[in-house]
Amino acid sequence: MSSKRDVSEKTGKSGERQEVVRTRFAPAARHFAERAREQAPWIRERATRLLAPLRGDERALDAGTGAGALALGLAPLVGEVVGCDIVPELLAEARKLAVDLPNVSFVEGDIFALPFETGSFDIAGTIRTLHHLEHPEKAIPELMRVLRPNGRLLVIDQLAPLDPPRAMEIDRFERARDPSHARTLSDQDMRGLFDMNGLTLLRQEVVSELRDVERFLDGAGCEGEERERVKCLAPGETFTVEVGWYVLERPV
Numbered sequence: 001m002s003s004k005r006d007v008s009e010k011t012g013k014s015g016e017r018q019e020v021v022r023t024r025f026a027p028a029a030r031h032f033a034e035r036a037r038e039q040a041p042w043i044r045e046r047a048t049r050l051l052a053p054l055r056g057d058e059r060a061l062d063a064g065t066g067a068g069a070l071a072l073g074l075a076p077l078v079g080e081v082v083g084c085d086i087v088p089e090l091l092a093e094a095r096k097l098a099v100d101l102p103n104v105s106f107v108e109g110d111i112f113a114l115p116f117e118t119g120s121f122d123i124a125g126t127i128r129t130l131h132h133l134e135h136p137e138k139a140i141p142e143l144m145r146v147l148r149p150n151g152r153l154l155v156i157d158q159l160a161p162l163d164p165p166r167a168m169e170i171d172r173f174e175r176a177r178d179p180s181h182a183r184t185l186s187d188q189d190m191r192g193l194f195d196m197n198g199l200t201l202l203r204q205e206v207v208s209e210l211r212d213v214e215r216f217l218d219g220a221g222c223e224g225e226e227r228e229r230v231k232c233l234a235p236g237e238t239f240t241v242e243v244g245w246y247v248l249e250r251p252v
């Protein structure tokens with residue numbers, strides 16, 4: 001008898017979705033590389049505080065790594081980091097950035113079916129990726145599968161406003177600028193996902209980030225008439241978003 005997962009794989013839906021993601025991110029690989037290089041130091045600073053205490057010999061995963069922002073941030077803090085993504089062009093940029101970091105590697109792989117052994121990581125992280133997934137609720141158990149018992153899950157993503165009309169407005173703008181955007185989760189949604197999977201919340205921080213629409217649209221490769229249309233949906237020329245950082249412990 002087929003499992004639920006077999007059935008959804010046979011529909012080809014996940015393949016179509018991956019194609020949408022590849023079409024959006026492959027041409028933007030250089031942009032993501034610049035951003036990863038720029039952001040790795042402050043990601044490291046916050047991760048050091050949130051993941052403390054670290055022994056320094058941990059094996060860490062960055063799922064949906066893109067050009068490796070989180071992987072590069074974690075590299076000096078742990079024994080080994082593996083970044084995984086479904087877009088080869090992003091992984092190629094990530095490898096260039098990590099050329100002098102012998103403890104970092106990148107492999108192609110889907111967050112819903114990670115190409116790793118059960119229980120093989122001490123830390124599993126994902127940054128700015130859940131909002132690209134149509135079913136983030138299926139990614140959490142898969143990240144937990146590759147974590148050892150009591151391993152730590154680090155989830156970082158933009159949070160939806162609690163006010164539903166405002167959350168819809170943000171999602172409409174995000175989808176217009178980026179067709180691979182699925183849905184921004186609220187803090188409540190995140191906590192619901194964590195509770196449902198028996199994860200214990202160890203630490204949480206919410207950080208305000210200022211977004212500049214022009215730079216944001218550059219990153220999405222949004223040009224010409226489309227750019228003008230998307231700009232009309234933006235909350236302003238600059239706007240602030242809340243980003244949630246969650247550290248959770250996987251049960252035994």
Ligand SMILES: C[S@@+](CC[C@H](N)C(=O)[O-])C[C@H]1O[C@@H](n2cnc3c(N)ncnc32)[C@H](O)[C@@H]1O
Pocket residue numbers: 021025032035036063064065066067068069070084085086087090109110111112126127128129132133
């Ligand atoms: C906004 S980017 C964030 C990249 C990187 N984490 C960062 O913060 O710079 C979203 C990433 O999710 C990846 N992604 C989307 N769906 C995925 C999937 N099913 N499995 C693995 N990665 C996926 C995309 O390829 C892309 O690299």
